[in-house]
Amino acid sequence: MKQSIARTTAFLASCTLLLTACGGNTGTNTSTNNNNTNTATTTSTTTGISGPIPIGIAFAQTSNVALLGQEGVAGAKIAEKYFNDKAGVNGTKIKLVFQDAGGDEAGAINAFQTLINKDKVVGIVGPTLSQQAFSADPIAERAKVPVIGASTTAKGVPEIGDYIARVSAPVSVVAPNSVKAALKQNPKIKKVAVFYAQNDAFNKSETEIFQKTVKDQGLEVVTVQKFQTTDTDFQAQATNALNLKPDLIIISGLAADGGNLVRQLRELGYKGNIIGGNGLNTSNVLSVCKALCDGVMIAQAYSPEHPGEINAAFRKTYVEQYKKEPPQFSAQAFTAVQVYVEALKALDQKTKINTLPVAKVRTELNKQILAGKYNTPLGEISFSPEGEIVQKDFYVAQIKMEKDGNTGKFAFIK
Secondary structure (H helix, E strand, O other): OHHHHHHHHHHHHHHHHHHHHOOOOOOOOOOOOOOOOOOOOOOOOOOOOOOOEEEEEEEOOOOOOHHHHHHHHHHHHHHHHHHHHOOOEOOEOEEEEEEEOOOOHHHHHHHHHHHHHHOOOOOEEOOOOHHHHHHHHHHHHHHOOOEEEOOOOOOOOHHHOOOEEEOOOOHHHHOHHHHHHHHHHOOOOOEEEEEEEOOOHHHHHHHHHHHHHHHHOOOEEEEEEEEOOOOOOOHHHHHHHHOOOOOEEEEEOOHHHHHHHHHHHHHOOOOOEEEEOHHHOOHHHHHHHHHHHOOOEEEEOOOOOOOOHHHHHHHHHHHHHHOOOOOHHHHHHHHHHHHHHHHHHHHHHHOOHHHOOHHHHHHHHHHHHHHOEEEEOOEEEEEOOOOOEEOOOOEEEEEEEOOOOOOEEEEEOO
């Protein structure tokens, strides 16, 4: 089944690339940038790896998705130093190779092609969005290059192919927790207004889960309002929803559009509970809605307070560098790099990696990734045979803004 879906998705990816090249998707920067000053350490997939082991990072560093992608970059860079300081892969360092995946499908496709064909990486972490994954992951699948998604949570991502896995828990598992937490805070909630970005695959997937959860809890969806991730004015949708006097509002969008929607809802006088989806799960949203972010609830797959030595080390480093608690996307990116490092170490103990052709390293590495168990900042994780993360710890946080209206934090609800 996984291979069948991969072939279908690969065909669609080719179509997407052709359409995009003809102007079918505009408004985002699709250029790729290699921000790592080192050159690739391999020259051919048929020769061995000499020097540091290259792992590709394909996150958005430009476009409206950069607010999320930058958090992934931060987590990956912390992981690179952390594991290299601990002797890397049995004495061989890793080298992260960064390519800007932008905010659309073409940007992710370009980043993947460069990492696979030019940089000769052994595996890829990324892309940022699920919508990008449905177009770019099939390219890696055809090339037999492992991919670990660190923020792709839409339904169907691991099923793209045998080489596709993720450390980002699916929205179907995470999203319902925030609705239940909102009901615990306010048992009188009856009417719910739903907003979602209709041009993004993840948000379309997430809103379906939210709407099902609302109905399963015996609540009424009074309206479903659509918008675009590039929108900045939500007055019409917000007014339409508020006229129906909802007790709860649920938003599936990204940081910039979602934050602006929160702000405009509050400015129009809405005082009820607001739930943000995974796209708002970033401290970067605080600079968008500022003081009006206060109280927004978001389900989490990571807590900075999770016990464990590796999370303590990750959290300490992140706080030292950025003067705030690490967000989920940074923790998941760190975890994705960790999975590669530990799987590479296990593979190297069986057969020295530098004696294997890159193509062989990729295929054997993929098997090792799926077979392993990992003690990460997210807690102990493993993978299903399809590449889905197996994780037990989840949380709900509520944004608490400081009196200055500019700074705040995600306070975890017990």
